[in-house]
Amino acid sequence: MRIVVADCSVDYAGRLSAHLPRAKRVLMLKGDGSILVHSDGGSYKPLNWMSPPCSHETLELDDEVREAGIVEQWQVTHKKTADKLIVSLFEIIHDSSHDLGVDPGLIKDGVEAHLQELLAEQIDLLGDGHSLVRREYMTAIGPVDILARDASGASVAVEIKRRGGIDGVEQLTRYLELMNRDPKLSPVQGVFAAQEIKPQARTLAEDRGIRCLVLDYDAMRGMEDKNTLF
Structure with a gap:
């Protein structure tokens, strides 16, 4: 799992459109290809996400995007629906990757x-x-x-x-x-x-x-x- 804390904006385009304006958020990129965007509230519910199967790529930045202050831009595309989640990063505050191994799953009472x-x-x-x-x-x-x-x-x-x-x-x-x-x-x-x-x-x-x-x-x-x- 990769965990990134960043100053970013997020745009979702597909069957529905949604925009998260620029703010500091936690981005979770999981081994199954999914991405979840979290704020410092809302308990464990992400603000936006893309579920698998999906692909992830880092986009080439043009001059206009760089002038807007964006240092990196990701595009996550759902392989079945072609919906896209675009994350524009203005500052990366923390970036770490962790191998969590195989999860045993939830054991209920x-x-x-x-x-x-x-x-x-x-x-x-x-x-x-x-x-x-x-x-x-x-x-x-x-x-x-x-x-x-x-x-x-x-x-x-x-x-x-x-x-x-x-x-x-x-x-x-x-x-x-x-x-x-x-x-x-x-x-x-x-x-x-x-x-x-x-x-x-x-x-x-x-x-x-x-x-x-x-x-x-x-x-x-x-x-x-x-x-x-x-």
Whole structure:
């Protein structure tokens, strides 16, 4: 992984356009080709990013660009969509590379992991006609718990928690933003599943078009029969 702290501006061009004006930011270039642009706020959510598969090149600077104070310019191009992320660096404050090795992945607590396993086996709890694609579907920022398809064949991403709070909804929102950039998956519907969903999390999820599924752990283990989908 390469980590660069720089005074920079960022432009995204493709199916949507976005501009980040000049400011100091952290740029993360990962071994899978992805790039994430972070500020000193917003928790772990990047301001902008490009997910793999993508290519990275350093552009030749013309006189006009140099006169604007730009010392280096990157172009990251998505190989499937041709979307481009252009990073213009005015000053590089820090630049380091680190070999992180093979990551073992997220190890969830026993109940959460078991809920994922049970829901994958009982995928019809999402609704009639749903089918499992895979568990732990990897995105550029981590794995979404379950990728499924509904009766019409549309993609469904499911994030599972024991207790569903706002953080979990935000996490699923980030996965959906990434997954909906993939034309092979888009449009992707989100389902936030938990044993208990806090009212604020439910309100946020519904506002973002994410369905909420309350899971009864005992019922899923065959001890009783209570599962409610809202």
